[in-house]
Amino acid sequence: MLKRIEMIAIYSAALLVAGAFSAGDASGLSLFNSRNLERWLPEEFAAIMSLRLNQLPAAPADPSNAVENSAAAIELGRRLFADARLSSNSMVSCASCHDPAKQFQDDRPVGQGVGTGGRRSMPIVGLGHSPWLFWDGRKDSAWSQAVGPLEDAVEHGGNRMAYAHQIAAHYRSEYVALFGPLPDLGSLPANASPAGTAVEQIAWQSMDATSRDNVSRIYANMGKAIAAFEKTLRHSPSRLDRYLDAVSKGNSTPQTILSPQEINGLRLFVGKGQCISCHNGPLLTDQQFHNTGVPPRDSMKPDRGRAAAVPKVLQDEFNCLGRYSDAKPEQCNELRFIATNDPHMEGAFKTPGLRGVSLRPPYMHAGQIATLEDVVRHYVNAPHAALGHSELSHLHPEKKPTGKEHLERQPIVLSEAEQRDLVSFLGTLH
Numbered sequence: 001m002l003k004r005i006e007m008i009a010i011y012s013a014a015l016l017v018a019g020a021f022s023a024g025d026a027s028g029l030s031l032f033n034s035r036n037l038e039r040w041l042p043e044e045f046a047a048i049m050s051l052r053l054n055q056l057p058a059a060p061a062d063p064s065n066a067v068e069n070s071a072a073a074i075e076l077g078r079r080l081f082a083d084a085r086l087s088s089n090s091m092v093s094c095a096s097c098h099d100p101a102k103q104f105q106d107d108r109p110v111g112q113g114v115g116t117g118g119r120r121s122m123p124i125v126g127l128g129h130s131p132w133l134f135w136d137g138r139k140d141s142a143w144s145q146a147v148g149p150l151e152d153a154v155e156h157g158g159n160r161m162a163y164a165h166q167i168a169a170h171y172r173s174e175y176v177a178l179f180g181p182l183p184d185l186g187s188l189p190a191n192a193s194p195a196g197t198a199v200e201q202i203a204w205q206s207m208d209a210t211s212r213d214n215v216s217r218i219y220a221n222m223g224k225a226i227a228a229f230e231k232t233l234r235h236s237p238s239r240l241d242r243y244l245d246a247v248s249k250g251n252s253t254p255q256t257i258l259s260p261q262e263i264n265g266l267r268l269f270v271g272k273g274q275c276i277s278c279h280n281g282p283l284l285t286d287q288q289f290h291n292t293g294v295p296p297r298d299s300m301k302p303d304r305g306r307a308a309a310v311p312k313v314l315q316d317e318f319n320c321l322g323r324y325s326d327a328k329p330e331q332c333n334e335l336r337f338i339a340t341n342d343p344h345m346e347g348a349f350k351t352p353g354l355r356g357v358s359l360r361p362p363y364m365h366a367g368q369i370a371t372l373e374d375v376v377r378h379y380v381n382a383p384h385a386a387l388g389h390s391e392l393s394h395l396h397p398e399k400k401p402t403g404k405e406h407l408e409r410q411p412i413v414l415s416e417a418e419q420r421d422l423v424s425f426l427g428t429l430h
């Protein structure tokens with residue numbers, strides 16, 4: 001029913017535009033009538049249709065989080081996400097850096113919490129589709145991700161013992177209803193953590209093993225509630241989706257939704273620009289890690305990205321195979337079969353989804369690139385990687401057979417006008 005109303009809306013918009021053109025602008029009319037723009041080759045048609053939001057399957061279940069579908073967990077998570085008491089200065093919440101009014105990110109080049117971080121805050125809508133979290137994928141679930149920033153020295157700056165006391169003070173009944181009775185925390189220190197300051201670590205060591213386990217479990221459960229909330233966040237259809245919907249229905253006037261320049265940009269995105277080889281599917285990401293030669297923020301501190309993250313996720317006490325996970329070991333295949341020692345992971349970062357991208361500069365894992373014009377130029381200018389080998393580098397000085405030839409890409413060659421078209425297309429994704 002809704003779809004029909006949408007079609008009527010598109011149709012009347014088309015009539016309006018047609019009217020405007022015939023009233024004055026003769027050249028506009030001929031452009032409007034041109035069928036050329038809508039002629040998609042079969043392989044192009046399949047590619048553009050694969051980007052539609054309605055092709056997105058439901059996010060897979062996370063067997064390591066038993067409460068992810070619980071309404072009570074979602075509600076508790078929603079409140080924890082916005083609670084600035086959960087920080088060392090009572091001023092930082094998840095929402096400080098993941099602002100719901102800004103696609104759950106913060107428009108800054110690098111995160112700003114109780115201190116300044118080294119990477120850009122990521123928009124978190126659609127995270128349930130991502131097997132690995134963070135730019136380098138050093139977490140294997142949304143709940144184990146959520147406990148990271150809470151103890152990060154420059155983000156929330158707090159410690160799990162203090163958070164357990166906060167849960168007991170402010171969220172006791174909600175917590176107990178979901179996870180069962182809270183242990184008695186009365187005799188435990190105010191601040192303690194295995195990951196905190198030297199003083200906090202000493203306090204943590206002074207606690208007995210059962211108390212440490214109890215506190216870590218409360219901490220993991222906070223993560224599980226937050227993850228349940230995050231998983232409810234969904235994208236709304238974009239202008240591109242409305243256009244593709246019209247094209248798929250054979251509607252004769254989809255140009256009223258995208259401009260000729262935007263349509264040409266779409267054609268380049270799925271064709272000559274090769275963007276779709278990594279930015280694919282309804283979220284415009286392959287969820288994989290690639291080295292695209294983005295220069296580090298600080299050349300003295302190159303960021304190894306995925307290569308350094310693999311050992312971290314394997315050792316993480318909150319991973320899918322750990323004691324706080326609700327999964328059976330055989331449900332942790334991503335972790336069990338993780339690629340170790342893959343040289344292509346040196347300097348590689350997760351392909352970001354591109355929905356809403358034009359509204360959230362700056363770009364890349366540490367906000368290194370200010371505008372979309374410069375992002376597209378980066379792809380055309382054959383970047384060399386600071387670390388490892390960029391998949392996009394045009395130069396292959398010694399061409400020894402590596403067995404990975406299929407990973408090598410053709411150079412991305414685009415004229416100035418084509419680059420502008422591609423940028424204008426990126427503005428249709430919200």
Ligand code: HEC
Nearest residue numbers: 094097111112113119120121122124133134135146149155
């Ligand atoms: C100080 C700013 C800051 C705060 C506070 C913060 N984050 Fe983040 N968030 C970031 C940054 C920066 C990254 C990327 C870090 C990296 O890759 O190393 C990130 C990444 C993420 C991701 C990964 C998304 C993906 O697609 O991989 C999720 C999910 C997330 N944050 C959720 C949270 C939650 C939940 C909280 C609160 C418990 C939180 N963040 C608190 C800055 C922040």
Ligand code: HEC
Nearest residue numbers: 273274275278290294349350351352363364365375379391
């Ligand atoms: C080899 C895979 C690959 C190809 C091909 C590719 N990208 Fe990317 N893209 C990435 C990765 C990985 C990042 C993040 C890199 C980083 O931060 O170091 C990225 C980042 C971006 C960003 C920044 C988004 C953000 O939130 O920071 C935009 C915009 C973008 N790409 C657009 C494009 C366009 C347009 C093309 C085609 C010309 C393209 N990409 C081709 C993998 C790719």
